[in-house]
Amino acid sequence: MKKVLNKKIIIIFIVSLALMLLVASILLYFFLTRDKLVFKLIGEEVLTLDVYEQYNDPGIQAIIDKEDVSSDVIVDYSLVDTNKVGTYEVIYKINYDKKEVQLVRTVKVVDSESPVLTLKGNEEIVVEEGNVYQEPGCNAVDNYDPKVNDKIQIINHVNTNVVGVYEVVYTVVDDSGNKSSITRQVVVKPKDDNEIDDYTSLMSSNQITNMSFIDDGVYIEGYVKDNNGSFKIKVCKDNKKDCVNYDMNKKDDYYYYGNIKLSNLDNGTYYMWIESKTAEKVVNKLDMQYRIVRAKLNDKLVTFNYDNDNVTFIVDDFAYQYDILIDPGHGGSDPGASNETIDEKQLNLIQSLYEKERYEEHGLKVLMLRNDLTYGMTMGESTWPAVRKKAYALGFYGVVSKITYSNHHNSSLDTTLSGWEIIVPATSNKEYLSTIYKISDRWTNTYNTLEEHTRVYTRNYNTGTIFSKENNDLYYFTDYYAVLRLPYQLFNVNNVLFEGSYLSNKADFEWYYTNNNWKKLSEDKIRTYVEALGIEYIEPK
Secondary structure (H helix, E strand, O other), X not given: OHHHHHHHHHHHHHHHHHHHHHHHHHHHXXXXXXXXXEEEEOOOOEEEEEOOOOOOOOOEEEEEOOEEOHHHOEEEOOOOOOOOXXXXXXXXXXXXXXXXXXXXXXXXXEOXXXXXXXXXXXXXXXXXXXXXXXXXXXXXXXXXXXXXHHHOEEEEOOOXXXXXXXXXXXXXXXXXXXXEEEEEEEXXXXXXXXXXXXXXXXXXXXXXXXXXXXXOEEEEEEEOOOOOOOEEEEEEEOOXXXXXXXXXXXXXXXXXXXXXEOOOOOOEEEEEEEEOOOEXXXXXXXXXXXXXXXXXXXXEEEEEEEEOOXXXXXEEEOOOOEEEEEEEOOEOXXXXXXXXXXXXXXXXXXXXXXXXXXXXXXXXXXXXXXXXXXXXXXXXXXXXXXXXXXXXXXXXXXXXXXXXXXXXXXOOOOOOOOOOEEXXXXXXXXXXXXXXXXXXXXXXXXOOOOOOXXXXXXXXXXXXXXXXXOOXXXXXXXXXXXXXXXXXXXXXXXXXXXXXXXXXOHXXXXXXXXXXXXXXXXXXXXXXXXXXXXXXXXXXX
């Protein structure tokens, strides 16, 4: 009986084991024979591209049960922007076993290109011992950073008091950390003693080397050959009659400098003499763009003339001739910026004519430097570029105008830039800028969109660097733009350059010009200036 029971147990065990093996075999069969997914990236998991480089997807491999189903994969690289430095993801999706399976590739867009620096002026500059080294500066252009020119650093250890060879190093680092450098060699040569002993025989002994306006007169520097240890400037009517003497400071045996007050003189024509051992007429052989011309000095209008280089000037009672002077920028063969719709010179004129008419509705007297597409009113030497001759005229008439400004419109290789800019003289003070700040506040409220960049600024002529004027900072470098530079330097006139919009930005231009919003900005300007003149603003009809 016991043997029979043991046999049954063994049989049951064997049968159970057989069933288990059968079930396991069936499960293994289904596992081995069911559909399989092979899903993998082709190429690198992390790709690096240079900015502006086209993204070409390396692809994906998807296989289900040995069948290539790569064409069923959904590839989404819409977030990849190769025009902008950053890290992006490409998403690959496929449905498998009633679920969505994803793979991710990382795309890094980098700017690895260094800025290009170009020297202004010669690679080697020779300066005589003791003379001043004038820094010409350089320009920077970058493939990605539009403001790289503002980031130039200049290392200059030139000592013109010590003979030798020096290097001026210009360095710039763009927003991505790419660095470039360029050098200029400055050679300080020894003085030629023979030349120094005889320099006054090579040029007029009374030659002016610098003249500039001050609040009530002029600052003057110059050479004189015959000296008795002191120098005087004599300002005389009718040659050497009715003279006023001004003591000059002595820099060395042949060099003098000092201030001459002119605003207290009676009306009339005056001659300038330099007196040491003898008296000689002052002469100015500097280029015209360095000869001061005309200025309001307190309640006098002083106008300088240079007949055969002799320095004379006329003193008159000051009176304004115009309320507003408008310079429509560019003109003639100079179109300025442009796009598919319009040239800047045309748009500047359209805006200026509108503003002139609106000012006249307020009873104001307006002078425009041009009323058509020609260069318009210009002055200065015929060899000058038109913009300089225009600036000369702007300064001459700006002296007798209560408000002076230039209308322009911007353009840039960076087509994302939009909005307005106002460019002012480097030395413009808080009082002068108070009206400009009111215009900038109104423009900020009127404009539909403004990306971040400096809106009210000045620019250094020698370096091209931009400096904000929104904090009342004063700068004593030479202004970059001729229509600012010549009026201020030669005429003591502050001129403002209004840049209404970017013609190179289609959306900006459409909002500004196509939709007629430029008139709103003009009205903001007109309202501010009219109110500054103490007149009640009249809304346009």
